[in-house]
Amino acid sequence: MMMFGEALFRKSELSDYLRQQAASIEQHVGKNVREADLSEPDEMIVSKLLEQAVVSPLHVDFENPTKDAQEHPLLVSDGFGGTVKINGVRATRAFAFTGDKNLFELRPNRWGDYPRGELRRNLVVVGVEGRPDAELLKQEMDRQETALREYVSNSTAEINVHNEALAGKILDAVKRRRAQLSKIENLKDLL
Template sequence: MIIGNVLFLEESLDRYLRAQEGAVGNHVRQKVSRVDLIKSDAEIVHALLPEARVAPLKVDFDNPQKDAQEARVRVHDMFDGMVEIDGVRATRSFAFSGDPGLFRLRTNPYSTTLPHGEISNRRVIIGMSGRNDAETLKREIDRQEQLLREYVETSTKQIEAYNDKLGALLGEAVASRRQQLASLEDLKNRI
């Protein structure tokens, strides 16, 4: 039995990134005031960019922690029923950085074959419980790792595409904010 929940399934990464894009204007409104207008637009954008970026998942696939423990597992018997036997729980876990919530977000494209895993203490854990059959366990864990690699890579590409256009989005929002604050200053002087 594969360990963990289905990853990259719950919500759309595209929708999440569009929401982030839509929040750029509010971000600029909250962070840029009249005193900031002595700086150039480029300086303001440069200061806002790190906080506005979405950090992609970075998974350390080169340094897995492997574990195998005794476990009671349910398997099919010869009469197509379920029995509980002594078995093993074999896992590989990888350290990661980035928002753990990104493991929930469906990438574009995606397929119906999704990785399973558990997210705990800045580690993603993949594995399987079953009979003590090293070849079967290794084959399934390798397959889960490959799926995880593919989905992390796809997620990273989507996030990097968003981050690449973020400077221009911030630039437009800063220019708009500058114009809005100048208009308010002009109004203040006229009343």
């Protein structure tokens, strides 16, 4: 039995990505909050900036997979130390998803066996190649789907914690920006 595709969620750490996003808040506020904006209450400014700063987690439609099984040539052991080509099967399940597909490369804090698969536009495809043994193929497919579900769930939980803290971080940055622009305004009066 051979896995289909590449290991997902293993290129870098999701926590590093989220830290970088949080670190860019000050720059985001400085770029988007001007003197004219200061007539609005902080909460309104935060609300506008929050929409742009939120990280959208992956949403995978696990309830409506597209299933496929096709004949696929395989190299298997011939029992004498060599290999022989047989007619095997490639079985796949494709799930539609929304969200940033790059999140499939980022490892959440909680992880285990990596799911394997391919990304195709708005689909994540998991699968297995092997002899046409329906029971074994289904067991492995179920294992891959379970791993994918766990990774998506863990990634979403980590992103949700990040997103919940954003409003407070943006509010603090807006207050600092307001103070900075006020100092500049006061300088004008002194000149």
